[in-house]
Amino acid sequence: MADKRMTPDEIAGVLEDGMTIGIGGWGSRRKPMALVRAILRSDVKDLTVVSYGGPDVGLLAAAGKIRKLVFGFVTLDSVPLDPHFCQARQDGLLSVTEYDEGMFAAGLSAAAKRLPFLPIRAGLGSSVVTTNPDLRTVRSPYSDEELIAMPALRLDAALIHMNRADMRGNAQYLGPDPYFDDDFALAADRCFVSAEKVIPTEELTRGKPVQTLLLNRGAVTGVVEAPNGAHFTSCYPDYGRDEAFQRLYAESAKTADAWRSFHDRFLAGDEANYQAEVAKLREEAA
Numbered sequence: 001m002a003d004k005r006m007t008p009d010e011i012a013g014v015l016e017d018g019m020t021i022g023i024g025g026w027g028s029r030r031k032p033m034a035l036v037r038a039i040l041r042s043d044v045k046d047l048t049v050v051s052y053g054g055p056d057v058g059l060l061a062a063a064g065k066i067r068k069l070v071f072g073f074v075t076l077d078s079v080p081l082d083p084h085f086c087q088a089r090q091d092g093l094l095s096v097t098e099y100d101e102g103m104f105a106a107g108l109s110a111a112a113k114r115l116p117f118l119p120i121r122a123g124l125g126s127s128v129v130t131t132n133p134d135l136r137t138v139r140s141p142y143s144d145e146e147l148i149a150m151p152a153l154r155l156d157a158a159l160i161h162m163n164r165a166d167m168r169g170n171a172q173y174l175g176p177d178p179y180f181d182d183d184f185a186l187a188a189d190r191c192f193v194s195a196e197k198v199i200p201t202e203e204l205t206r207g208k209p210v211q212t213l214l215l216n217r218g219a220v221t222g223v224v225e226a227p228n229g230a231h232f233t234s235c236y237p238d239y240g241r242d243e244a245f246q247r248l249y250a251e252s253a254k255t256a257d258a259w260r261s262f263h264d265r266f267l268a269g270d271e272a273n274y275q276a277e278v279a280k281l282r283e284e285a286a
Helices: 007-015 035-042 055-062 085-092 101-112 126-131 181-187 243-251 256-267 271-283
Strands: 019-022 045-054 066-074 096-097 117-120 136-139 147-153 155-166 188-198 213-215 222-225
Touching: 007 035, 007 188, 007 222, 019 181, 035 136, 035 155, 035 188, 035 271, 045 055, 055 066, 055 085, 055 243, 066 085, 085 147, 085 271, 101 147, 101 181, 101 271, 155 181, 155 213, 181 188, 181 213, 222 243, 243 256, 243 271, 256 271
Parallel strands: 019 045, 019 155, 045 066, 066 096, 155 188, 188 222
Antiparallel strands: 117 147, 136 147
């Protein structure tokens, strides 16, 4: 069996300008932030990002990495809107395609099933249709009901964070929700998974329900062991959201100097430097 272990920077290194990148997780929950930080350190740009957005979108937008954003929302959960995303959108720095959350899920599912679209009722009669003039409708051959034909959201690569994985790419979530990470993986040509721990395969199912094995090795290209790799988003049951750090992140959007200070302390170095600075911040607050 292949050993698929990689580093975050190796994964960022295989991404190319103009790619469509799907980012798993939900808002400020179980985001592959170590992989996002690796993209920030790389030269890759002009990305189309597909995400139930959180600080992944905000950071990439603040760094000028996003050309187009396809999203259902961009929230920090306890902070209603990501301020860096808001600023980038207000300044016209990225183009956007905004879908209803159910439509977004249908688009991922269509791509995972290798279908061109899936019919869905969500969005009918709403401004989603008028703000996305390329959307088409179809009629059911059984009832003649009009439905939105949600196009497949095909991805060049998907980035996902899990609680546990093995070196072959089998990956497990232990929290309350799989979100749509399995569809992100199957919708992508290549899927890269970071995990809190990389453990032997037999330990994945020891004392755990089989359904927690969300991703199988056939869908995964590379695996990264990234302790605290979802920080500052939550990764239950390993840790919750770092609310103090998230507030600091949100405040960094207020001025150019605040962003520069945040960036220089936490994002200018490698992942080890980031984690060390986060630990120092906690010590300062204690």
